[in-house]
Every structure is written in C-alpha cells, then in structure tokens.
Amino acid sequence: MSQTHDIPGFQEIFDAQGQSLGAILGPEVWAEVREDIFARFAVPQAEPEKPEPLDDWHFLVQHWDFKYPVDLDVACPLCGNESADWEHDEPRKFRLTAANMGGLVSFRCLSCQARIIKRHFFDEVTADAVPYAPEKSLRNKGRAS
Numbered sequence: 001m002s003q004t005h006d007i008p009g010f011q012e013i014f015d016a017q018g019q020s021l022g023a024i025l026g027p028e029v030w031a032e033v034r035e036d037i038f039a040r041f042a043v044p045q046a047e048p049e050k051p052e053p054l055d056d057w058h059f060l061v062q063h064w065d066f067k068y069p070v071d072l073d074v075a076c077p078l079c080g081n082e083s084a085d086w087e088h089d090e091p092r093k094f095r096l097t098a099a100n101m102g103g104l105v106s107f108r109c110l111s112c113q114a115r116i117i118k119r120h121f122f123d124e125v126t127a128d129a130v131p132y133a134p135e136k137s138l139r140n141k142g143r144a145s
Ligand SMILES: [Zn+2]
Pocket: 076, 077, 078, 079, 080, 081, 109, 110, 111, 112, 113, 114
C-alpha cells in the first residue's frame, strides 16, 4: 500500500471495499499537525464580543449637561423589548455597544439583535432602531479577508 503505513502513530483506515475512512493519528503525530489542521480547516471564529464600554457611559453620566435627567430607558420598536433601566436588568435586555461625550449611546437588543441608537441633544433625546442584518455583515467579512 502506501508509505504512510510506515509512520509511527499514523494509521489510515479503510472499509472492506478499500474505501478510505480517514486516518487515526497518534498523540505525537497529532501534536505535530494539530495547528496546521486547525489553521487549514477550522471555521473562522466570530470575533470575540467587545466588552461593554461602561466606562464611557459612566463618564458621559458624570458630565451630563443636558437639560433633562440621565435617561436609563431603552426600547426596541422592532421586537417590543424594553427596559426602564438597561444597566440593571437581570438578565440584561440590552447591551451597551457605544457611548460618547457627544451624547450618542447605542445598544444591541438582546432579543432581536437590532441596534438601538439614542442621540442626546440639549433638550431632547431621539432613538433609532436598525434591524440586525447577519448575512450582509458575514458577506462583507468574507470579502475583506
Ligand atoms: Zn429587539
């Protein structure tokens, strides 16, 4: 048969008709090729989720100079998810994704994954919801890499 049979710790296996069923790797051989196998065949992992920028949010709260009190409510018009105090829901209903000193605060709805963007103006708050679009972002990622 083939030379591969001479490699210690490596054994190809065949069914009764001689069709390959794959191979068994011993620990030494596996340790040698493991990284290569993962590098070649592993499905790319989704990027780990960034931690919530709670410091940014707290900084905004500490320097709050809008005409109204700090607003803690978030609502998702797309799926009806809502919270009166997003930071202290148990379990959480919304995840903070961005906050800046300009008053832009965005969240991800943990129910439907939509993006909720709250814009704080001097005397009013506006909110927009952007539906989650997984296919588009995956395709874009594929093209980029
Ligand atoms: Zn939602």
